[in-house]
Amino acid sequence: MMTDNADERAQNIRMIRNSAAAITGSPGDLQRIRALRFTKPGTDDATWQKMADLGWIGILVDESSDGIGLGMSEFLGLAEELGRALVPEPLIAVASIAPDLPADLLADTLTGALVVMPIWQELVGDASLSAVGENATLTGSADRVPSALCAHGFVVQTNDGSAYIAAKDCTIEPSDTLDGGTYSKVTFNAVHARPLGDLSMARERATLATAAYLLGAADRAFEMTLDYVKMRHQFGRAIGSFQVIQHRAVDMKLQLEITRAVLADCVAKFETEESLDARRMSVSRAKARASDTAMLISRHSTQMHGAVAITDEHDIGLYTRKIATLFNQYGTASTHRRRYDALSRTVAAMPSDQVA
Incomplete structure (x- = not known):
């Protein structure tokens, strides 16, 4: 079965x-x-x-x-x-x-008629969710909110609980990002809020999926780099024939395959573990690994392409800029390693019947 x-x-x-x-x-x-x-x-x-x-x-x-x-x-x-x-x-x-x-x-x-964007960034500026039910309001602001301009509404996580806010009631101030997208400052000035339930696991799902997105971007960047070193000639031969380039390509491939295996293991644990802390551990492990691998592939791809990699005309630059924009989203690699360490101590201290 x-x-x-x-x-x-x-x-x-x-x-x-x-x-x-x-x-x-x-x-x-x-x-x-x-x-x-x-x-x-x-x-x-x-x-x-x-x-x-x-x-x-x-x-x-x-x-x-x-x-x-x-x-x-x-x-x-x-x-x-x-x-x-x-x-x-x-x-x-x-x-x-x-x-x-x-x-x-x-x-x-x-x-597709409604785009609801979550905001998990910590609110600042006397942030609070006041009252409950139909009379609830939200005050505060959140920085670096991705894709805020296409949202019809936001789901905001606060220390007082989560709430849904209509985008038309907010002030949205966008700033361009390196990859050509936007991060926005979203301000709530005593706006009407609809209280919702616990949404903490939604962030874990998004973090794990972002790790997979980074893996996909890095994998494609690696493929483009391999194609380039096969056709780029120097000293009368393809640069891909040089041993130092071959060794670096092997290192890149190895890191990609390790990351793919880690993500497969982490998603399996995420779907089967009953302990929330154990599931969060799998998310942090995946995100830390994917972020590091994506940045390594980005750096090596740039170096192996040479000067053309930093031009806007070459597509490899689209990948390196996307990776640079996303690799810290939902937490840096070091943040997730610290979280993994803390959670592993908590899980280790649990009775065995509570972990499984």
Whole structure:
């Protein structure tokens, strides 16, 4: 029975990866990505609607709630394909929070009509969620909120609980990012807030999927680098024939495959562990590894391409800039290592019947 389930899951992952071609197009075709850079909001409504029509927004939502009821393994497979194509639409954040939305917000989110962006950044400026029920209001501000300009509403996590805020009631101040997207300062001035439940696991899902996105971007950058060193000639021969280049390429490939194996192990633990701390440990392990690997691939790709890598015309620069923008999202590698260490001590101190 377990073999049947594993085979079905593997088939689901292959199918979801193949479906990504409807959005990502052919490998190496980055015209859409280039056209969206440094525009506002930096995403495409038609592409978002395609994602909704394909069921991607509801990939983690139960079929009983009109989702497609797949798991984190399938979600990470999709996220990796999005990373390979540098897709800028905020599917990871929205799909991660979708399972925790109330029915009315979820229904519009799944159709693509409503884009609900989570804000997990710590609020500043006398931040508070006052009162409860229909009279609740939220005050404060959050910095470095990605994709805020395309949101119709925000789900905000505060020390007093979480709440849904309509975007029209907020002040949004965008700033350009290195990859051509935006981070925004979002300000709430005693705006009406709809209290929601605990959304902490949604952030864990988004963090794990972002690790897969980074892996996809790094893997594609590595492929482009291999192609380049095979065609770039110096001293009468392809630079890929030089031993130092070959050794570096082997190191890059090794790190990518280790990261892929780590992510596979971490998502398996995330889906099977009952202990929340053990699940969070798997997320931190995956994110720390993926962030480090993506930056290593980015640095080596730039060096092996040479000066052309820092020009805007060459596509490798799109990947290095995307990795530089995302590798610290949802926590730096060092932050996740510290969290892993702290959580591992907590889990080790638990009785064995509470860990499993």
